[in-house]
Amino acid sequence: MASALDRAYNIEDLREVARKRLPRGLFEFVDRGAEDEVSLRGNREAMHRIAFRSRVLADTSTRSLETTLFGRSQSCPLIVAPTGAVGLMWYDGEVEAARAAASLGIPYTLSTASIAPLEDVAARAGGDLWFQLYVWPDLSLSEEIILRAKAAGYRVLILTADAAVPSNREYNRRNAFTVPIRFNSRNMFDVLRHPGWIASVMLKHLINGGVPEFANLPQAYRSNLRGKGSTRLMPPNAPITPEVMRRCRALWDGPLLVKGLLSPEDARLAADCGMDGVIVSNHGGRTLDGAMAPIEALPAVVDAVGHRLAVLVDSGFRRGADVAKALALGAQAVLLGRAPLWGTAVAGEAGARHALSLIRSELDRVMGQVGAATIADLNRSLLTLRGTSLAASLEAAQSRRPD
Numbered sequence: 001m002a003s004a005l006d007r008a009y010n011i012e013d014l015r016e017v018a019r020k021r022l023p024r025g026l027f028e029f030v031d032r033g034a035e036d037e038v039s040l041r042g043n044r045e046a047m048h049r050i051a052f053r054s055r056v057l058a059d060t061s062t063r064s065l066e067t068t069l070f071g072r073s074q075s076c077p078l079i080v081a082p083t084g085a086v087g088l089m090w091y092d093g094e095v096e097a098a099r100a101a102a103s104l105g106i107p108y109t110l111s112t113a114s115i116a117p118l119e120d121v122a123a124r125a126g127g128d129l130w131f132q133l134y135v136w137p138d139l140s141l142s143e144e145i146i147l148r149a150k151a152a153g154y155r156v157l158i159l160t161a162d163a164a165v166p167s168n169r170e171y172n173r174r175n176a177f178t179v180p181i182r183f184n185s186r187n188m189f190d191v192l193r194h195p196g197w198i199a200s201v202m203l204k205h206l207i208n209g210g211v212p213e214f215a216n217l218p219q220a221y222r223s224n225l226r227g228k229g230s231t232r233l234m235p236p237n238a239p240i241t242p243e244v245m246r247r248c249r250a251l252w253d254g255p256l257l258v259k260g261l262l263s264p265e266d267a268r269l270a271a272d273c274g275m276d277g278v279i280v281s282n283h284g285g286r287t288l289d290g291a292m293a294p295i296e297a298l299p300a301v302v303d304a305v306g307h308r309l310a311v312l313v314d315s316g317f318r319r320g321a322d323v324a325k326a327l328a329l330g331a332q333a334v335l336l337g338r339a340p341l342w343g344t345a346v347a348g349e350a351g352a353r354h355a356l357s358l359i360r361s362e363l364d365r366v367m368g369q370v371g372a373a374t375i376a377d378l379n380r381s382l383l384t385l386r387g388t389s390l391a392a393s394l395e396a397a398q399s400r401r402p403d
């Protein structure tokens, strides 16, 4: 697999290798967005609308990407975002991806919807581990998992707020990629066309413990992916209200974040409820279709609450240049979802490390090119909206012209 990684010069290359390796149902589960994918595309389009106004008359040959988040220093302002079912991309995928993050000196966030139990990942992966929680209507079940995460040594807790209403992902239903998985001629044929994935992922699960399941779910919600023994399919998520934030705050003395906000009003509310940070996110375009791009929502959130708590961002980050733009707009760090997931799907730990290293080295290069020797040197004066400077000059020229 080393050669596939050697030939992957960017995240898009990794995505293409993953497309070949994974059954289509699984690939699309990761790759696609809700409904017409307006949010998904918008996340990338928004990045491209921002341009650098670089400063080159400076020596940036010595650069540092180091940053400190919630009292701990890390090699660069990147974090692996929580993504469910990583163990279906690669056998033991959560542990491998977490080890990759640890080896690069950045945090890894385990999703509630992981295949590996949270205790197992904590015991075997090492590094700075964060935990993401989907809150359930029976809050006592959520409180149990918070205590489990605390006991296992997770440092930061993230409450995801933008998935309380189930999203409409039609491709999952078309591919019969649902929980429980229902096999039909289409998805059976799809899986059989990927013998490498069957051998390296599914067979290993079957030999080592049976059909994979969402191991963190409370017993009442437990089901393996064939739905055997389930009392219900997937637990519904509850909304993150001020009451929920306050109850979680009382249980968790470490850094506590809310993920999935776009508005400064929500960010203020989160600060009022004692949160330590917010993650500006539209879930990578997977929940509300037509949601604004988080990179565009970011400046208003930073201006509203940046002095009270940490503002992080995700959704649509594929290049170091995208990360540099978010940092220049005031984000303290960027979470990466699909990028490390493609790496994991291609080559487990080595693949995830490759994906993260690509973005880190791109960020390093861009910082040098725009005139920033440190993360703190990135600021809004380095950015402009594509076309706006030209439009302003032309308009000024028009207004000076005599009639």
Ligand SMILES: Cc1cc2nc3c(=O)[nH]c(=O)nc-3n(C[C@H](O)[C@H](O)[C@H](O)COP(=O)(O)O)c2cc1C
Pocket (backbone or CB within 6 Å): 029, 030, 031, 081, 082, 083, 084, 111, 112, 113, 132, 160, 259, 281, 282, 283, 284, 285, 286, 314, 315, 316, 317, 335, 336, 337, 338, 339
């Ligand atoms: C396959 C997949 C599964 C995800 N699962 C979760 C999850 O369990 N919890 C959560 O808070 N976010 C989840 N997300 C959203 C990510 O945490 C993150 O917000 C998003 O992927 C960022 O966008 P990006 O993929 O463009 O980097 C998931 C995203 C993907 C692609």
